Amino acid sequence: MIRPPSDPQEPHVALVEEWNASEQHHKVVVQHVNIQGLGRTKEDLLGYEISDVFNAKNLIDVMKKAHIARQRLLRLGIFKEVEVLIDTSEGADALPNGLDVTFEVNEIKRLTGSYNTMVGNNEGSMVLGLKLPNMIGRAEKLTFQFSYGTKETSYGLSFFKPQPGYFERNLTLNMYKVTGQFPWSSLKETDRGVSAEFNFPVGPTSHMLKWEGVWRELGCLARSASFAVREESGHSLKSALSHTMSIDSRNSAIFPSSGALLRINQELAGFTGGDASFFKEDFELQLNRRLFWDSVLSASLWGGMLFPIEGKPSCIADRFYLGGPTSVRGFGMYSIGPQSEGDYLGGEAYWAGGLHLYTPLPFRPGRGGFGDLFRTHFFLNAGNLCNLNYGEGPRAHLQKLAECIRWSYGAGIVLRLGNIARLELNYCIPMGVQSGDRICDGVQFGAGIRFL
C-alpha cells in the first residue's frame, strides 16, 4: 500500500513496503477512483477534479496526479481534510497492474459561526458572522455578517457559486449596508446596495464583470463641515457596470521579489438606471526585481480618470483621493488636492508613482524566523490630483496633471502581517507641497492592504 506525500514540503518522502525501485516505472492502469466520506457533497462536482488521475501511466505519475487532485479538492473550500490511498485493485475485474485510488475526505460542518467585538475610532461594535459552506452540495457558500456598533450598524449577505468543474469561474451575489466616516472630508456615507459579480479567467488574466446598484446617503460629519460638502448631502442612486482585468505574476502579495501586477478597472454608471452618471477608469501597475544582496527594487504606478456624462457634476463619493501612509507618504490621509475650508473634496484625475528599495533588516537579526517578517525600505513617492475642465482637451489635461507635482522621500521599516496586510513606520520628507495640502512630515505610521 502506498500513501503519496500529503505534505508538499517533503516531496521526497514516500512509504514503500515490499516494492523495489524498478517497479515504479512499470506501466499501471488506474481502474477505480473512489471518494469516501461524502455527506451532502454531490459526486458530479468532484468528478471534474479527480478525473485526471485515470490518465496516469506509471506509479510516479499516479502519485503526482493524485497529489494535484488532492490540492484541487482542497481549494473548493468544502473539505477539512483530504487523504489519498493508492492500493492494488481487488475484485473480479482486477488487472494484474491495476490500481485503485481512494480519496478519504472530511467535510466541513454545515454551519459555522463567529462572534467578535471590535473597538476603534471612538466606536465599539459587535460583529456576528455566519457561514454555510457547501450549502446545497456543489461548493456554494452563503455568508452573513452583521455588525452592531454604538454609532452605526452594517450588514452583508453574500452567496457564492462556482461553476462545477471550473472553480475559477464563479458568481457572487451580494446584498449589503455599510457605513463609513471620512473625517478628512467631514463626510459620512451610508451605502445600501446589491451587486452581482462574475469572475472568469482568460489565459493568464483574470476578469471580473460586476453590476452594482447602490442607494447612497451622504451627510455632514460635523456642523462645521464646509458648504461644498454640505451641498453634496442627500440621497442618490448609482447603478453601475464594471469590468476589472488583472494579471499577477508576482511570487508573493506582500514582499514580492519578482514579477509584476497589472490591474485595469472600468466602471460605467448611469446607463442601467440611477442618478449617478459617469465613466471611470483606473489602473495599477507594479514591477519587482531582485537586486544584489537580497534587496528588491519595486516600482509602482497608479492612475485614474473620472468623466461625468450628460454634464452632471461628479459626486464626492465617486472621485479619487490621494495622500496618506498608503499612497503618497508624507502627506495627511487623503489630504492632497482640491479642498474647501479644510475639507478635501477629491479630484477627477490622478496619478501616483512610487519607487522602493526593500532590504532585509541591517545585521539581519532573527534571521530565518521573526526577522524575516521585517524589511527596511527607502522610498520615493510622487503624485498629483486635480479636477479637469472637459472643454479643454486631453493635452491640457495632461499638462494640468504634470504641474504642481507633490512628492516625498524617506525611509522606514515594514512588517508583514499574515499574507494580506502590512504595517509601516516611516520617516518622510514631503516636497512640492501646494497650499491647502496637509502634510505629515517626520514619522508616519501606516497599516493596510494596498500600498503605493
Next chain:
Amino acid sequence: MSLAAEAFVSQMAAAEPWPENATLYQPLKEDQILLSDSASSLAVQTYLRMCGLPVQVVCRPNAEYMSPSGKIPFIHVGNQVVSELGPIVQFSKAKGHSLSDGLDDVQRAEMKAYMELVNNMLLTAELFIQWCDEATVSQITRHRYGTPYSWPLNLILAYQKQWEVRRKMNAVGWGGKTVDQVYEDVSQCCQALSQRLGTQPYFFKIPTELDALVFGHLFTILTTQLTNTELLERVRSYSNLLSFCRRIEQTYFESQKAGGAPSP
C-alpha cells in the same frame, strides 16, 4: 437649538454685518416643494424683506438634507448656516436687525403665543393633509417628493418620509383625527387669528415676525392647488385675513417687481 449653540451663533453673527450674497435654499419650486415647506420658506422670505435684508432664493433638490436641522428653509449667510424661522429671527437680531424691539414684554409674550398657535395648528394641519390624507398623498405628495430621484429611490424616500410624518402625528396626538376634524381645527385657528387682527393692518402696531409667519402660511394655502378646495374655502371665509394677505403681498412683493425681485 440648544442654549449653548444659540449663544455661539449669536456671538459669531454679531461679528459681521449682513452680506450682499446671503442665500436661502428650498426645494425645487415647480415640481418638488410641498405645501408646508413652501409656507415656511415664504414666511422666512417675508420676514427678511420686512427687515430690509437682501436674500437670494436658490432651489436645490437636496435642500432638505443640506439643512443642519433637516427642515426647510435654511439660509447661508457668510460662513453660517441657519435653518427655520425661529433661529433665523435670533440670528438677525444678533446682527442688529429686529422687528419686535418696539413691543413691550406683554405684547412679545402674546406674539410668541400666536406664533406657537400657528406652528402647532396650521403647520401640523398642513403636514397632516399632505401626508396622512390618502387622496392627497397618493395623487400629489408622493409623486412630488420623489421627483428628483430615479426609480426605485423615489418610492423608497417618499414612503420613508410618510412613515416618519405619521409617527410624528401619532406623537402629537393627531394620529386618530380625520381630515374633517383637521379642517375644523384650521377654521378655529383662522378664527382666533382673525379676531386678534380685527381691522388693524398688522397684528401689532408695526409688522413683526408673526405677520410674516401668518402671511407665509395663509398665502400659500390660498395659492396652492390640492385635491379639493376645502382648505382654501375655510381660509377664504375670513375676509380680514384675505385683505391682510393682499396687503402684505402688495407692500413687500409687488413693490419690488420693478427691481426684478420674483414674486412668491
